Amino acid sequence: MSSAALFRLLGDDVRLRMMRLLHADRLNVTELTSILGIAQSGVSRHLGLLKDAGVVEERRDAGFTYFRLSPAVTGGENGFGQLWPLLRAQFATTAATTSGRADDAALEEVRRVRKENFDEHGADAERRQIVPGRSWAAWARALGHLLPPLEIADLGCGEGYLTFEAARFAKRVIAVDRSQAVLDRAREAAKRRRVRNVEWQRGELEKLPLEDRSVDVALLSQALHHAARPAVAIAEAVRILRPGGRVLVLDLRSHDERWVRERLGDKWLGFDDDELKRLMEDAGLTDVKVSVGTRRPRDPFTVLVASGVSATSSKKVSRDAR
Secondary structure, three states, X not given: OOHHHHHHHHOOHHHHHHHHHHHHOOEOHHHHHHHHOOOHHHHHHHHHHHHHOOOEEEEEEOOEEEEEEOHHHHOOOOOOOOHHHHHHHHHHHHHOOHHHHHHHHHHHHHHHHHHHOOOOOOOOHHHOOOXXXXXXXXXXXXXXXXXXXXXXXXXXXXXXXXXXXXXXXOOEEEEEEOOHHHHHHHHHHHHHHOOOOEEEEEOEOOEOOOXXXXXXXXXXXXXXXXXXXXXXXXXHHHHXXXXXXXXXXXXXXXXXXXXXXXXXOOOOOOEOHHHHHHHHHHOOEEEEEEEEEEOOOOOOOOEEEEEEEEOOOOOOOOOOOO
């Protein structure tokens, strides 16, 4: 490849981001699409250009095609003799930027999903443990068989991924989200899956469109850090609980990744363990428990799981509270 063609190839921010990721790990098109946040067609086009230039290589494994930065590049071949040290420096500089931290966090999420699916993605044969059918999804569904037929409110449901899982064991699920477009997509997904025990309602976390004491469980999964006033959102969750009902919260522990405000629309950078417990107790919940759900090396985000039980009457919380 001529020097001019090589510099043109490297003069694109998306391709440089892609090369940095593929130097860190091998990834397939779907994984790259989720990390980069661009259309799959765009990812495929950039990969094609990098592959034709010998910058990336592809290999098939277990029915998937994975891409990785070519050893020829890291070894200083194909015209990269003097460029590779510069690229490594550029990768290191990018890692400290907002965009770089966001890409690295998304890469860790991809790795987490792989691990939770018990897929080692290229581990040496002697380290692989093949157990057909083993997955966290199956384990979670198995636990659902132990639960009574609950009525559940999924608050801040998004496109309904957790809603559909809850619907497998629940008597009824009321899914609430502020976005009509998101709810429309969730309804279409429910039709395709033939899920009939979910009611979709538009509403705000701080002013739920549900009656007092109408559900057994109020679920807030990765929703509380989007609430303008988390204390009010939890108070609303308590309001709709029947006596003895439970609030279940999955959210992020406090972190310093400020890029999530712009890129993901987060209003709060997570919650301290004690802070989350206090918010729930102030809302009138008893037997409040807070524990770590997931925490992985290199991942800037730790997930907290918290639960509390509703008493016969809920404590009023000031709407000026956090």
